[in-house]
Amino acid sequence: MMRDCPKCGSSQIEEGYQLDKGHGETHVGAFIRGKPDKRWYGYKVAKQDRLEITQYRCKRCGYLENYAK
Numbered sequence: 001m002m003r004d005c006p007k008c009g010s011s012q013i014e015e016g017y018q019l020d021k022g023h024g025e026t027h028v029g030a031f032i033r034g035k036p037d038k039r040w041y042g043y044k045v046a047k048q049d050r051l052e053i054t055q056y057r058c059k060r061c062g063y064l065e066n067y068a069k
């Protein structure tokens with residue numbers, strides 16, 4: 001995880017996440033393995049291929065780093 005900002009060297013890092021908005025639903029933003037598989041109902045995503053993204057933000061310069069686990 002990000003401890004010091006690689007851009008400005010600050011150690012003031014806060015954890016967060018990004019919201020994805022869909023059709024009346026909100027999700028934590030995710031990384032999806034592989035290529036997009038578009039179907040008539042939307043994108044087909046296998047559960048095991050979806051990894052929620054955690055973000056770390058530098059409070060000094062605003063740099064964001066993403067981790068998908």
Ligand SMILES: [Zn+2]
Pocket residue numbers: 005006007008009010058059060061062063
């Ligand atoms: Zn920074």
